[in-house]
Amino acid sequence: MTPLRHVFFVxxxxxxxAETLGHTLLTQFEAVxxxxxxLPFVNSPEKARSTLDFINFIAKDAGLRPLIFSTxxxxxxxxILRTADALFLDLFDLMIHTIELxxxxxxxxxxxxxxxxxxxxxxxxxxxxxxxAMEHDDGQSTRDLARADVILIAPSRCGKTPTxxxxxxxxxxxxxxxxxxxxxxxxxxxxxxxxxLENKCFGLTSEPERLSQIRSxxxxxxxxxSLAQCAYELRQAEQLYRRAQVPFLNSANMSIEEIATMVxxxxxxxxxxx
Amino acid sequence: MTPLRHVFFVxxxxxxxAETLGHTLLTQFEAVxxxxxxLPFVNSPEKARSTLDFINFIAKDAGLRPLIFSTxxxxxxxxILRTADALFLDLFDLMIHTIELxxxxxxxxxxxxxxxxxxxxxxxxxxxxxxxAMEHDDGQSTRDLARADVILIAPSRCGKTPTxxxxxxxxxxxxxxxxxxxxxxxxxxxxxxxxxLENKCFGLTSEPERLSQIRSxxxxxxxxxSLAQCAYELRQAEQLYRRAQVPFLNSANMSIEEIATMVxxxxxxxxxxx
Numbered sequence: 001m002t003p004l005r006h007v008f009f010v011x012x013x014x015x016x017x018a019e020t021l022g023h024t025l026l027t028q029f030e031a032v033x034x035x036x037x038x039l040p041f042v043n044s045p046e047k048a049r050s051t052l053d054f055i056n057f058i059a060k061d062a063g064l065r066p067l068i069f070s071t072x073x074x075x076x077x078x079x080i081l082r083t084a085d086a087l088f089l090d091l092f093d094l095m096i097h098t099i100e101l102x103x104x105x106x107x108x109x110x111x112x113x114x115x116x117x118x119x120x121x122x123x124x125x126x127x128x129x130x131x132x133a134m135e136h137d138d139g140q141s142t143r144d145l146a147r148a149d150v151i152l153i154a155p156s157r158c159g160k161t162p163t164x165x166x167x168x169x170x171x172x173x174x175x176x177x178x179x180x181x182x183x184x185x186x187x188x189x190x191x192x193x194x195x196x197l198e199n200k201c202f203g204l205t206s207e208p209e210r211l212s213q214i215r216s217x218x219x220x221x222x223x224x225x226s227l228a229q230c231a232y233e234l235r236q237a238e239q240l241y242r243r244a245q246v247p248f249l250n251s252a253n254m255s256i257e258e259i260a261t262m263v264x265x266x267x268x269x270x271x272x273x274x
Numbered sequence: 275m276t277p278l279r280h281v282f283f284v285x286x287x288x289x290x291x292a293e294t295l296g297h298t299l300l301t302q303f304e305a306v307x308x309x310x311x312x313l314p315f316v317n318s319p320e321k322a323r324s325t326l327d328f329i330n331f332i333a334k335d336a337g338l339r340p341l342i343f344s345t346x347x348x349x350x351x352x353x354i355l356r357t358a359d360a361l362f363l364d365l366f367d368l369m370i371h372t373i374e375l376x377x378x379x380x381x382x383x384x385x386x387x388x389x390x391x392x393x394x395x396x397x398x399x400x401x402x403x404x405x406x407a408m409e410h411d412d413g414q415s416t417r418d419l420a421r422a423d424v425i426l427i428a429p430s431r432c433g434k435t436p437t438x439x440x441x442x443x444x445x446x447x448x449x450x451x452x453x454x455x456x457x458x459x460x461x462x463x464x465x466x467x468x469x470x471l472e473n474k475c476f477g478l479t480s481e482p483e484r485l486s487q488i489r490s491x492x493x494x495x496x497x498x499x500s501l502a503q504c505a506y507e508l509r510q511a512e513q514l515y516r517r518a519q520v521p522f523l524n525s526a527n528m529s530i531e532e533i534a535t536m537v538x539x540x541x542x543x544x545x546x547x548x
Contacts, residue, residue, distance in 0.1 A: 012532045021294070028387070096302065099363075113530075115529055123529065162443065258287070
């Protein structure tokens with residue numbers, strides 16, 4: 001067994017970028033055990049010095065150099081962190097100069113921009129999207145459905161709700177979702193409130209085994225959770241999607257992020273990021 | 275005015291890491307106008323070649339080299355993309371070799387790991403956290419409150435709901451929230467269902483002007499949205515937090531990500547990422 005390796009995600013903002021890139025790289029080393037610590041808001045030389053002391057303390061204690069994934073914009077902060085007894089990898093160190101050369105413009109060195117309140121209007125619209133997703137979850141409201149960017153439809157527990165909320169929170173999309181009831185599945189018709197909105201619909205399916213397992217956590221031993229019922233609903237749902245020409249995907253082995261990405265690709269929903 | 279610059283976020287997975295790091299870097303160039311396109315699931319040489327054709331087509335049309343932020347694990351895919359008529363910046367190119375040397379281990383070259391279903395158990399607990407946050411939003415349910423990792427309290431529209439959902443979806447935390455009613459504020463007492471749970475509470479405040487503006491969008495001209503009412507509620511809430519020794523922050527100029535980060539820091543809620 002390899003010894004535990006300490007990893008620090010250091011940022012002058014939330015640390016989300018440092019975590020994301022560090023995590024992506026570390027998933028490539030399955031044999032190594034990592035202990036990660038996020039150190040956000042390191043936005044002054046004083047905080048950089050106490051961060052440095054902390055990391056050096058851990059390094060000495062562990063007897064193995066930690067890894068630091070940093071996204072600190074301030075040159076002075078970075079210069080201090082760079083002296084740590086650690087492998088120091090900073091996104092700006094590695095990429096910003098190349099981009100400056102390419103664009104022919106100097107970077108602004110503005111801190112905390114990546115996940116701060118850079119754009120009030122965009123922020124407000126994201127909150128509106130989230131409120132919309134909450135109010136319309138699981139077919140609760142049919143008011144203002146024409147405003148939806150996308151309407152997810154599926155049998156119960158195929159991932160509609162988390163995907164809708166993720167699309168709203170992360171991408172500012174007006175995402176809503178409708179359950180497919182026994183009647184809908186039996187009659188092979190979309191819920192009546194969705195008539196005329198077929199072009200906004202996207203369907204989800206799953207594998208019977210996986211769906212049965214998820215439903216069993218909620219209602220163990222029920223007909224609802226039985227393999228036969230799950231298989232029936234999924235078969236009917238898929239047939240309904242084909243009949244109504246609604247694009248769909250099987251969410252059984254996909255993360256929320258993957259489902260959301262596929263939905264946005266298929267429906268061409270990605271909003272500009274600048 | 276500088277001409278528009280095309281930017282591509284290319285990945286063999288969802289593209290979230292490429293977007294996050296590219297976006298973080300590009301926020302440092304306010305003077306440049308970017309047009310971004312995310313190209314996810316480029317996970318085979320065939321897809322890499324059609325991606326290459328597409329980017330080269332855009333490059334030729336624009337007359338300016340695009341920027342490519344890539345997080346593609348496959349060496350062959352990367353070799354193809356690297357030939358694009360663009361500035362090619364790949365996270366693995368820049369960092370993986372250094373990390374391999376430091377760890378003394380070769381990377382596994384596994385695709386789509388960063389935002390896929392790497393860990394079923396962790397994934398299920400994230401979904402449970404999200405269901406919990408939905409069911410407990412805005413004090414709807416007092417069942418199972420002892421299970422909460424954190425209980426956000428605040429007057430209406432200070433950011434409780436989006437922050438709870440973000441904590442659940444992104445961090446798998448059992449986050450819930452309670453509104454502070456006129457009675458709570460008047461009597462300077464926490465909602466009775468929170469008694470004994472003070473140590474899980476975290477308070478939010480805002481600025482009267484900002485709160486009034488947000489409330490006005492929902493109920494224009496109401497007492498609820500008036501500056502006087504907002505100022506009163508915020509003053510009383512702050513006093514209540516101090517009295518009940520509940521940590522709090524002013525969310526007026528903070529993004530959801532920043533609020534969530536501060537809450538996790540203060541309550542020491544960050545879960546291990548591996």
